[in-house]
Amino acid sequence: MDRALPEPSEDEIAHSARLAEAIRHEIAASGPIPFARFMERCLYAPGLGYYSAGRLKFGKDGDFVTAPELGPLFARCVARALAPALRACGKDAVWFELGGGSGAFARDCLSELQAHGALPRHYWLLEPSADLRERQRERLQAELPAELFARCAWLDRPPQHAWSGVLFANEVLDALPITRFTSHDGEVFEEHVDVDANAAFVRVDRPADALVAGAVRHLQRHLGREFGDGYRSEVLPQLPWWLEAIAGEQARGAVLFVDYGYVRREFYLPERRDGTLLCHYRHRVHDDPLILPGLQDITASIDFTALSEAGIGAGFEPVSYAFQSEFLIASGLDAAFAAAREKAGDEAARYALAQQVKRLTLPGEMGERFQAMLFARDLDIGALFAPQIQVDRSERL
């Protein structure tokens, strides 16, 4: 962990103080708040939260870099992987992206789908941050041909009527407000956030309600062991309902989540006694979510076993679960790299492309820490996803 964080500017300190004050107010009115609520306020409080306020987040001048921000190869491979599913869904097929970030993925994905004759009728984006929605719109309008931009639409909530096509999300699940729990004397406690005598945020544990306690007991039953005394970790008890709300109306098509995480028995290793939660501030990583409210990203890894359970519970057929490197290679990374290299103007551009491939695929970079989980509904998966099924590792779940 990197303890020496860069000093925020005066404006940033003032901004963070406004959000901290609003959270303190909430705690004064109703008592300590669940950590998930604290995280939600830190990330999404209108105008103040990390994702809702105007600061640059992605890329080398921001706080972290995501795969679509490295360059176009990631989006091109995802588009190649899912173009057959989109075609199978017919002329009204939709591409539905959750949490579009800077808009880089949508731009590169739509261009690649066009090159493969697989343009969706609509490209929907669901983005809770008003600031990011505006940035996405500006970028896509400036960087896409009018015919492609005309297909983009921003939704205020998940579709409420039947639709078919592709649902895609990169690094969105890790940004969902997470519940932190701990175990004492066989009882489950939920971590809350309170304010101490110096007005600083502190964590306090309170007996978990039935939903959280039930979710933790489900984990223990599945793992076949109890968490030891003082063991602390995270869980997303709302994941099945969240997925149902997002994809419940998807009549036909594919769902792809890419994120960092583990299978359950690796996520809840007995020696991982303080969970997976991490904070990102200007490319420094640390584990204190209670500082810098609104200025830093707060994330936790994904329990891919839980995601698989939620997908199956929502009526989807599991197709493939693979390391990002394997998924991208199975989805045409070599060909996408060769095509981009051919068009690269100079040695510097060719070098940058090679670096992009390394970041996306090397095990010590994003290659194995990030994983891809693919589901389908009412599709001939053997015919449409043969390369991705070949790299499936779902037996690890």
Ligand SMILES: C[S@@+](CC[C@H](N)C(=O)[O-])C[C@H]1O[C@@H](n2cnc3c(N)ncnc32)[C@H](O)[C@@H]1O
């Ligand atoms: C770490 S960023 C990833 C952005 C982008 N997908 C990328 O890979 O560059 C997380 C994104 O998810 C969005 N997000 C968070 N919760 C969401 C939700 N419930 N539904 C849709 N998007 C969400 C955030 O606002 C942000 O755009």
